[in-house]
Amino acid sequence: MSHAEPLRPSRKQRVRTLWISDVHLGTRDCQAEHLAHFLKGYQAERIYLVGDIIDGWKLRSGIYWPQAHTNVIRRLLTLSKRGTEVIYVTGNHDEFLRRYSKLILGNIQLVDEAEHLTVDGRRLLVIHGDQFDVITRYHRWLAFLGDRAYEFTLVLNRWLNHWRARYGYGYWSLSAYLKHKVKGAVNFISDFEDAIAHECTRRGFHGVVCGHIHHAEIRQVGEVEYLNCGDWVESCTALIEHWDGRIELYRFAEAQALEAALRLAELGEPA
Numbered sequence: 001m002s003h004a005e006p007l008r009p010s011r012k013q014r015v016r017t018l019w020i021s022d023v024h025l026g027t028r029d030c031q032a033e034h035l036a037h038f039l040k041g042y043q044a045e046r047i048y049l050v051g052d053i054i055d056g057w058k059l060r061s062g063i064y065w066p067q068a069h070t071n072v073i074r075r076l077l078t079l080s081k082r083g084t085e086v087i088y089v090t091g092n093h094d095e096f097l098r099r100y101s102k103l104i105l106g107n108i109q110l111v112d113e114a115e116h117l118t119v120d121g122r123r124l125l126v127i128h129g130d131q132f133d134v135i136t137r138y139h140r141w142l143a144f145l146g147d148r149a150y151e152f153t154l155v156l157n158r159w160l161n162h163w164r165a166r167y168g169y170g171y172w173s174l175s176a177y178l179k180h181k182v183k184g185a186v187n188f189i190s191d192f193e194d195a196i197a198h199e200c201t202r203r204g205f206h207g208v209v210c211g212h213i214h215h216a217e218i219r220q221v222g223e224v225e226y227l228n229c230g231d232w233v234e235s236c237t238a239l240i241e242h243w244d245g246r247i248e249l250y251r252f253a254e255a256q257a258l259e260a261a262l263r264l265a266e267l268g269e270p271a
């Protein structure tokens with residue numbers, strides 16, 4: 001673009017696209033403050049919300065909705081007002097929104113899946129991913145049960161990080177760690193990735209951006225580029241498309257450590 005940029009350098013990083021998924025607003029484990037902090041750092045042309053943003057399963061059994069959760073919604077609305085295109089791809093926890101699919105509210109679109117064209121011309125399918133999870137598809141009761149066990153590790157995780165924060169340690173995800181250790185979970189993840197990659201090949205996409213399994217990753221699965229946004233309940237991750245077409249996996253914990261180091265370096269420099 002040829003028009004002059006303002007002299008004052010913007011603190012926001014300009015990027016082409018952001019993808020976030022599995023925020024689970026309306027649950028105690030949602031890391032809404034971290035997410036709001038992340039969103040403040042970027043100016044994006046387009047944001048994809050890749051499902052499970054609002055947790056309708058949880059809200060059914062009683063409303064939990066602190067100010068921080070409103071702040072996330074408000075931030076997204078502000079971004080959309082200032083020109084960012086917001087595409088809300090529904091997930092299984094926000095399936096109550098699926099009946100409104102194809103709804104367009106100003107700069108916000110509600111869809112069940114989307115197609116994203118990267119700046120260098122790759123066609124990516126953007127979909128939450130529960131459609132490829134045999135457990136949520138065929139064994140709904142098992143999915144609810146698994147949800148309970150998962151919630152328990154999240155409670156432990158919250159408790160652990162409360163004490164870590166007290167003693168000055170950074171955020172660390174117990175449940176993400178456990179998931180890596182459990183072999184069944186690893187098989188489950190690879191089955192999921194294979195199923196979704198297969199669908200992409202069938203439909204002629206170069207790659208897929210999804211969420212659902214709370215496991216952020218960028219990896220090649222056969223011919224297909226597999227990109228998973230992760231989540232904002234434990235790992236606090238997102239995907240960022242830069243203006244050169246490069247897609248970065250953002251990890252909040254790493255970004256925070258870097259920010260802290262930069263702040264220290266600034267303090268150390270003579271004025």
Ligand SMILES: [Mn+2]
Nearest residue numbers: 052091092212
């Ligand atoms: Mn999901």
